[in-house]
Amino acid sequence: MDRLLAALEDDPSAADFAISAFQSALLSYRHDSILRPFPPQYMQGEERDISSVKSVASRLPSVVDLKKQLRNGTADPDTIDLVSWLLFDCRPSCRLRTAHLSAFKDIQKKTGRSSYAIQPSYVVELLWSESSSLGGEGAGSQFSRLSQTHGTFYAYHGSRVENFHSILRYGLISHLNKNSLFGVGTYLSTDLSVCMPYSPIGQSWTQSELGRLMSCVAICEVVNHPQLKSGRIQARKSEGGEMVDDKVPDKYYIVGNNEFLRVKYVLVFADKDSKKxxxxxxxxxxxxxxxxxxxxxxxxxxxxxxxxxxxxxxxxxxxxxxxxx
Missing domain, CATH: 1.20.5 (Single alpha-helices involved in coiled-coils or other helix-helix interfaces)
Incomplete structure (x- = not known):
């Protein structure tokens, strides 16, 4: 309980975002496929007790109210259990931290400015452990070796809010990407305005202090590897077996190897009026x-x-x- 209270007091916005991403995935009609990881305390063998999770999640107080309840000892044990899992056990190789909005200006210097002016409400930084070994997380020693050899750059990836619970844990997995117009992989762009249409405003959490409605864009650190597809002619086989040339659009990058990228930040665009x-x-x-x-x-x-x-x-x-x- 003391550890949870300390985490909420240290960075309430990061905790709020973690809960909001979880709630969005839980309430999605696609929760069977996107609510990963799933809280193990609600597993009954191989079956998910989704109704119990929804029951507890619907009673979660705001971060402000939860801190008060933890101080006076009135917090619900199920609430403590679920929020503790979200903040500590859900992402053992990654910690969330709210970054200053000036971090976005530094990122823009690396990627170049968007085609139109846009400003996030919050910037959440993902601090990966170097001991991580999952390629999807992209934060382990393999990513470090590749980045030292080839160098890195920053690019954006748009996705729905409900996908970010999984992204915060596993990173971006190339074969799960539905867009395959120019080949299989994770699609990125150095122009934020290109990614915004893929990040529609969605329901997050009714008790969120950030905003009840939000959209999110991932900022990835990408290894500048020769195998990376970018805005140049790419060859592939058509359905008839013939080789055809695909022109990857300018400012687009397609990453087919999960070890070539890691999610470094998440830009959060929140509807603050809905919060009020x-x-x-x-x-x-x-x-x-x-x-x-x-x-x-x-x-x-x-x-x-x-x-x-x-x-x-x-x-x-x-x-x-x-x-x-």
Whole structure:
């Protein structure tokens, strides 16, 4: 409990983003395939107890409220268990940290400016452990050796919000990419505006302090390897077996080897107005819950006022003018 409280106090925005990504994957109709990793405490043999996870997730308080509950000892044990797994055990080889927005300016210097002005709401940095051995995570010794040999550059990758729970754990896996117009691989671009259409605004978490609606773009560090496909002529076999030339568009890169890249940052574009509206509605709901008798009296008085208005001569005269028989 102390470790969880310390993590929430140290970087509440990073914790909020981790929970939001999980909630988005959980609520997606594709949760069977994208909710990976899945909390092991809700596995029954080979079966996922998805209903229990949804039940606990629906009761998760905001990060601010959870910190208060942890301090006064009223936090729900299931909440502690799930959030602790998300922050500590879900990504053993990676830690999330909120970066200053100035980090985006540094990245733009490396990638070049977008075709149109765009500014993220938050920048989340992924701190990978060098001991990681998963190629999909791209943070292990193999990536380090390749980057030292060939050098690296930065590029963007757009994806739906619900995919980022898996991306934060496994990185970008080339064979899972659905876009194969110019060959199999992970599609990147040095122009952020190219990736934005692939990152539509989606539902995140109703209790998020970042915003109830958001879109995300991954920023990847990419090994500048000769096998990397970029904006030049590429040869492939057509369905008929003939060799054809594909022109990869300018500023596009296609990474077929997972060891050639790692996710370094995530740009979060949050709808802050939705956060304010949900907070206002939550405050109103809590106030009505605390004052049930007063709420019932007010609603009863409103009902009497409506009935009185409908029976008034003014309303009858007005209705005859608007709807003459």
């Amino acid at each position: 509206s949900i907070k206002s509605s939550n405050r109103l709901f809590r106030m009505m819950s605390r004052h049930k008798v007063g709420t019932m009296i007010i609603l009863y008085m409103l009902l009497l006022a409506v009935i009185g208005f409908l029976q008034s001569t003014f309303y009858m005269r007005l209705s005859r003018q608007l709807f003459p028989s």
